[in-house]
Amino acid sequence: MTFSLTILGSNSAIPTLDRNPSAHLLNVNERFFLIDCAEGTQLQMRKYHLKFTKINHIFISHLHGDHYFGLVGLLTSMHLLGRTDEMHVYGFPELEQIINIQLEAARMSLIYPLIFHPLKDDEMHLIHTGRNLEVFSFPLKHSIPTCGFLFKASQPNRQPPKHYTYAYCSDTIYLEEVIPVIKEVDLLYYETTFASDRAEMASQKFHATSLDAANIAKQANVKKLLIGHFSARYDDATPLLEEAGTIFPETIAASDGMTVTCDGRGGVSSEMVKW
Amino acid sequence: MTFSLTILGSNSAIPTLDRNPSAHLLNVNERFFLIDCAEGTQLQMRKYHLKFTKINHIFISHLHGDHYFGLVGLLTSMHLLGRTDEMHVYGFPELEQIINIQLEAARMSLIYPLIFHPLKDDEMHLIHTGRNLEVFSFPLKHSIPTCGFLFKASQPNRQPPKHYTYAYCSDTIYLEEVIPVIKEVDLLYYETTFASDRAEMASQKFHATSLDAANIAKQANVKKLLIGHFSARYDDATPLLEEAGTIFPETIAASDGMTVTCDGRGGVSSEMVKW
Numbered sequence: 001m002t003f004s005l006t007i008l009g010s011n012s013a014i015p016t017l018d019r020n021p022s023a024h025l026l027n028v029n030e031r032f033f034l035i036d037c038a039e040g041t042q043l044q045m046r047k048y049h050l051k052f053t054k055i056n057h058i059f060i061s062h063l064h065g066d067h068y069f070g071l072v073g074l075l076t077s078m079h080l081l082g083r084t085d086e087m088h089v090y091g092f093p094e095l096e097q098i099i100n101i102q103l104e105a106a107r108m109s110l111i112y113p114l115i116f117h118p119l120k121d122d123e124m125h126l127i128h129t130g131r132n133l134e135v136f137s138f139p140l141k142h143s144i145p146t147c148g149f150l151f152k153a154s155q156p157n158r159q160p161p162k163h164y165t166y167a168y169c170s171d172t173i174y175l176e177e178v179i180p181v182i183k184e185v186d187l188l189y190y191e192t193t194f195a196s197d198r199a200e201m202a203s204q205k206f207h208a209t210s211l212d213a214a215n216i217a218k219q220a221n222v223k224k225l226l227i228g229h230f231s232a233r234y235d236d237a238t239p240l241l242e243e244a245g246t247i248f249p250e251t252i253a254a255s256d257g258m259t260v261t262c263d264g265r266g267g268v269s270s271e272m273v274k275w
Numbered sequence: 276m277t278f279s280l281t282i283l284g285s286n287s288a289i290p291t292l293d294r295n296p297s298a299h300l301l302n303v304n305e306r307f308f309l310i311d312c313a314e315g316t317q318l319q320m321r322k323y324h325l326k327f328t329k330i331n332h333i334f335i336s337h338l339h340g341d342h343y344f345g346l347v348g349l350l351t352s353m354h355l356l357g358r359t360d361e362m363h364v365y366g367f368p369e370l371e372q373i374i375n376i377q378l379e380a381a382r383m384s385l386i387y388p389l390i391f392h393p394l395k396d397d398e399m400h401l402i403h404t405g406r407n408l409e410v411f412s413f414p415l416k417h418s419i420p421t422c423g424f425l426f427k428a429s430q431p432n433r434q435p436p437k438h439y440t441y442a443y444c445s446d447t448i449y450l451e452e453v454i455p456v457i458k459e460v461d462l463l464y465y466e467t468t469f470a471s472d473r474a475e476m477a478s479q480k481f482h483a484t485s486l487d488a489a490n491i492a493k494q495a496n497v498k499k500l501l502i503g504h505f506s507a508r509y510d511d512a513t514p515l516l517e518e519a520g521t522i523f524p525e526t527i528a529a530s531d532g533m534t535v536t537c538d539g540r541g542g543v544s545s546e547m548v549k550w
Contacts, residue, residue, distance in 0.1 A: 017321055069351075080289055092380075105369040105419075
């Protein structure tokens, strides 16, 4: 089966021409899960030839705009394109109001069922169960309530069975509390807004540095660390990647259009999507 | 003085890789006025080397997402970039709530003053007066309350004085009531979502066709008609342009990155922005 993650946005708050803000698309055997949905996400999907129609679940980590300002546009486009399938949106409770107030202002009643699932950041929760798949939310620590997401898929009718795990941690400070949750995942995405020379700024803004991400990855003994959510001040993520690599060599830097694939046996590889 | 309009989005509801949805940037002697602000507008400005910082007035015609889903992202980016100047936003009253609910969810208090001016679609209103500039709103007819905008600038200390006028009509059906308002403007933007073979669909969706736009332009005796807000079904606007041209030859088709300049003596020229 396929278990692959496509990066639709690797930048932090302000979009640049090379890096959109946060959005990840996870393909679990042709079921598609969108994690965060910054402004421009629908256009990124178009650019990378990814179809909206296959997404049935959208997870929004927190309510800073660089993680969800593309959501209502995407939901609206799905409506205009004639979607009929249920759409499940997971987010903090205010998000439901934010969606509804905009649909009401447009006098728009979606032609497909939109099911909203409120998140809580008190502890870990199982928020979705599908065929051979479980999705959990867990608390992160940022300037506003924020959840990370853990995807656990398996292919049990194998000899031996295959297992696939992806954890998304953005936005957050250095947070050792997540280590038991993300222990030994195949792929860990941990936000890396700054290099360690800006550790004080990172701390003030409740963000993590490349060393923070690498330290968490090392302690959690993950297979591969993916860093992203880079500050627009970095034209190039190489210094952040190199810094993380000094602590955790199995680190890759996210870039828009990159796809990272897990093979179910602990192997993780990455390639750029052609467009 | 400069009086030029840059097209940041020429498509209707669904963005494509070539055409973003609606946003126009009007430069009146280095004062910048943004008219509508679809998702992705801030990135379009970056692409075309237009600075956010010079915009002090944003006009939102109506509350369909393809005309404002980029607004809160733009306001947020201005905050993150350290803006201190007042920002004036003109829109229907629900827009103020839509902005505020999203700022509140982010626990964000803008570091610059945001002044909201509610629009009314009952009749024509003078909504902004600047040095040698007046901006009016006027009612259009669409599926939800919608205003057009008329910009009138002059350079009085000339022999003879120069006058510059731009009218923005989007979204709307064919509406003869606007003719007295836009009479003899230099540049008329009139939405042209469809060609005339889809007149029935246009009517159902409260949009106009290329023949509608051309007929309005002819009756109003404008200098130049600019058509845009094209349905994503048209890869190329040429058929719409040709159709409008049969009634009103002085028609140009909007494309993202195009700049249209008025010379103050009734002359209007267009060119593509380099990027």
